Amino acid sequence: MKAEKQYIDFYQEVRFRLTSRSPEEMNLQREEALRTFAAKGFPSRKVERYRYANVEADFAPNYGIQLAPLSGTLPSHCFRIADAEPRIRALYNKVADTADSIVALNTMLCVDTLVVHVPKATRVEHPIQISNVLKGEQDTMVCRRILVVMDEMAEADIIITDRAASGNRFLTNQVIEVVMEEGAHLSLYEVEETHLLCTRYSNVFVRQGKNSTLHHSNLTLFNGHTRNRLDVLMQGEGSEVTANGCVIADKMQHVDNNTLIEHLVPNCQSHELYKYVLDDSAVGAFAGKVLVHEGAQKTSSKETNANLLATRTARMYTQPMLEIYADDVQCSHGSTVGQMDETALFYMRQRGIDEKEARLLLKAAFITEVIENIPLESLRDRLHVLVDKRLRGELSKCEGCKLCK
Amino acid sequence: MLQINNLHASINGKEILKGINLTVRDGEVHAVMGLNGAGKSTLSNVIVGHPAYEVTSGSITFDGKDILSLKPEERAREGIFLSFQQPVEIPGVSMVNFMRAALNAKRKYQGLDPLPAGDFLKLMRERRKIVELDSRLTSRSVNEGFSGGEKKRNEIFQMAMLEPKLAILDETDSGLDVDALRIVAEGFNKLRTPQTSAIVITHYQRLLDYLKPDVVHVLIDGRIVKTGGPELAAEIESRGFDWIKAEIGNSVTPL
Ligand SMILES: Nc1ncnc2c1ncn2[C@@H]1O[C@H](COP(=O)(O)OP(=O)(O)OP(=O)(O)O)[C@@H](O)[C@H]1O
Ligand SMILES: [Mg+2]
Numbered sequence: 001m002k003a004e005k006q007y008i009d010f011y012q013e014v015r016f017r018l019t020s021r022s023p024e025e026m027n028l029q030r031e032e033a034l035r036t037f038a039a040k041g042f043p044s045r046k047v048e049r050y051r052y053a054n055v056e057a058d059f060a061p062n063y064g065i066q067l068a069p070l071s072g073t074l075p076s077h078c079f080r081i082a083d084a085e086p087r088i089r090a091l092y093n094k095v096a097d098t099a100d101s102i103v104a105l106n107t108m109l110c111v112d113t114l115v116v117h118v119p120k121a122t123r124v125e126h127p128i129q130i131s132n133v134l135k136g137e138q139d140t141m142v143c144r145r146i147l148v149v150m151d152e153m154a155e156a157d158i159i160i161t162d163r164a165a166s167g168n169r170f171l172t173n174q175v176i177e178v179v180m181e182e183g184a185h186l187s188l189y190e191v192e193e194t195h196l197l198c199t200r201y202s203n204v205f206v207r208q209g210k211n212s213t214l215h216h217s218n219l220t221l222f223n224g225h226t227r228n229r230l231d232v233l234m235q236g237e238g239s240e241v242t243a244n245g246c247v248i249a250d251k252m253q254h255v256d257n258n259t260l261i262e263h264l265v266p267n268c269q270s271h272e273l274y275k276y277v278l279d280d281s282a283v284g285a286f287a288g289k290v291l292v293h294e295g296a297q298k299t300s301s302k303e304t305n306a307n308l309l310a311t312r313t314a315r316m317y318t319q320p321m322l323e324i325y326a327d328d329v330q331c332s333h334g335s336t337v338g339q340m341d342e343t344a345l346f347y348m349r350q351r352g353i354d355e356k357e358a359r360l361l362l363k364a365a366f367i368t369e370v371i372e373n374i375p376l377e378s379l380r381d382r383l384h385v386l387v388d389k390r391l392r393g394e395l396s397k398c399e400g401c402k403l404c405k
Numbered sequence: 406m407l408q409i410n411n412l413h414a415s416i417n418g419k420e421i422l423k424g425i426n427l428t429v430r431d432g433e434v435h436a437v438m439g440l441n442g443a444g445k446s447t448l449s450n451v452i453v454g455h456p457a458y459e460v461t462s463g464s465i466t467f468d469g470k471d472i473l474s475l476k477p478e479e480r481a482r483e484g485i486f487l488s489f490q491q492p493v494e495i496p497g498v499s500m501v502n503f504m505r506a507a508l509n510a511k512r513k514y515q516g517l518d519p520l521p522a523g524d525f526l527k528l529m530r531e532r533r534k535i536v537e538l539d540s541r542l543t544s545r546s547v548n549e550g551f552s553g554g555e556k557k558r559n560e561i562f563q564m565a566m567l568e569p570k571l572a573i574l575d576e577t578d579s580g581l582d583v584d585a586l587r588i589v590a591e592g593f594n595k596l597r598t599p600q601t602s603a604i605v606i607t608h609y610q611r612l613l614d615y616l617k618p619d620v621v622h623v624l625i626d627g628r629i630v631k632t633g634g635p636e637l638a639a640e641i642e643s644r645g646f647d648w649i650k651a652e653i654g655n656s657v658t659p660l
Binding site for chain 2: 353
């Protein structure tokens with residue numbers, strides 16, 4: 001319990017400062033979260049959903065914990081939680097898995113919550129961009145919390161980017177809760193391009209109402225250690241979810257995507273595609289469960305995890321899972337792990353393309369499918385460029401960020 | 406242009422080429438014929454530097470340069486092009502990006518700047534016409550979902566883009582319908598100059614009727630056992646290979 005102790009001690013030390021800066025909705029949850037965290041501690045690999053993570057090691061370093069409220073001007077439809085409508089504020093911590101100790105740690109220590117609230121029948125024309133830039137003189141832990149509420153028939157695109165503007169260690173613990181009412185459409189994009197000393201724990205929880213559609217893309221372009229969790233609860237008939245993701249990792253990078261899609265009611269669709277390109281000694285893990293509950297007839301679900309290993313030292317753990325308690329469903333799941341196509345490589349080299357470039361083209365080609373799934377054209381174009389830069393090793397840590405200029 | 410001396414090559418420890426001698430001069434077209442499994446594709450793969458083959462002895466020089474120590478991509482940039490017997494599908498790599506990478510790699514090797522995007526697309530259009538390759542195909546991924554004939558046509562389109570000094574056509578005629586064969590062969594002839602040469606591997610006379618080889622070789626069991634003029638191809642078409650095998654049966658003493 002060593003790693004936990006520093007967080008508990010810290011909480012007890014700053015408890016008063018925290019509660020004086022935060023709204024009641026958040027403060028009311030802290031003590032319960034503390035009890036959960038203290039009782040459970042960091043999950044070991046014996047806990048099913050943490051089989052491929054190294055939680056204790058990731059949280060063990062002595063980070064300074066940031067207690068700053070949200071800063072910067074907020075885009076339209078975005079609020080600090082204290083400024084949101086009471087019925088929206090009341091949804092705080094109602095969607096997340098409160099029994100999870102990483103979530104509990106976030107609930108315990110988070111100072112502020114960014115609320116994105118799109119009212120009924122409103123279509124947000126331009127994507128809402130939430131840009132997280134990690135910076136600071138010392139090694140820092142950041143707890144981040146976002147609550148997205150899409151009222152009936154609301155439509156929006158949200159792009160969340162994680163970058164780092166300084167070279168020290170960072171640990172991010174993020175919890176995103178999403179409530180989608182009937183007929184809402186949301187595209188939620190997460191793009192990480194940080195650096196080797198950044199550790200990220202992201203936890204996204206979604207509840208989908210009737211006829212709602214969610215597109216979620218999670219793109220890990222550059223990182224240190226990353227664990228992304230996505231839980232989608234399909235509670236309304238006729239809803240649809242696309243969970244799309246790609247990972248490009250090399251050196252000693254580690255990326256673990258863990259998803260759970262629950263079909264609670266009939267006539268819902270889920271499509272899941274995660275693709276990994278691993279080079280050097282990178283380690284990837286994908287564990288995705290689709291759970292079709294009793295009575296969820298006419299469920300249609302497809303889950304695919306495809307992986308390309310460029311070296312013999314890269315490792316991939318893949319575990320697609322399907323659990324079905326209904327009889328009239330169409331579900332498939334599968335995964336592949338492959339090496340570079342040597343015949344294709346030679347074909348390209350015969351045309352004069354050098355081996356390194358040929359490998360790069362094949363890697364980019366492998367990822368293309370994931371990028372092409374993205375409905376937002378401007379982001380697709382940008383990602384094609386970013387993927388190419390990433391594979392060329394040209395992705396600067398401060399790409400697009402003006403802080404360093 | 407190309408000089409091959411006593412070339413021995415093996416794959417997985419099995420010797421396939423057992424002493425090939427071949428000289429191709431500037432502007433010449435050489436046909437290579439022979440039974441299935443004789444080693445024709447092996448010879449072309451060894452010339453372009455396929456890493457699966459091991460050259461155990463002999464030499465290959467191209468324009469006086471020893472190319473055995475060059476990487477496949479370097480040989481390509483020197484001007485050697487192989488139209489593959491089985492072109493590879495590369496999903497996700499667009500024809501445009503593929504051709505651009507290939508052409509610019511060659512230009513870089515020659516000390517030239519990359520071709521500006523507009524000029525490059527113009528060149529693509531122009532060269533596509535030579536082999537009448539549909540623009541729908543060049544807007545797709547490399548060979549992905551192409552029919553057998555379309556793949557072969559695409560090989561000659563790529564050759565038109567890269568303007569090699571030496572083109573090796575490994576059964577480019579197989580899979581092409583009669584009209585397509587004529588279009589591709591005529592396209593190939595349009596691209597020829599007095600400085601460009603070709604090695605044409607085929608089982609049939611028809612392609613050779615268009616390409617008019619200067620020399621015809623017969624490759625059997627890893628050796629060139631007979632060399633003649635265009636009339637040799639016609640003779641093989643009508644009589645097969647048995648008479649040649651009988652001829653060498655008399656002259657070759659087993660080791
Ligand atoms: N990887 C390999 N391992 C062992 N033998 C091989 C391998 N690849 C090719 N061979 C053998 O080498 C021999 C020559 O093959 P090659 O493809 O060069 O023949 P070819 O003359 O081109 O025939 P075709 O007219 O059918 O195209 C064949 O007997 C083939 O089975
Ligand atoms: Mg062959």
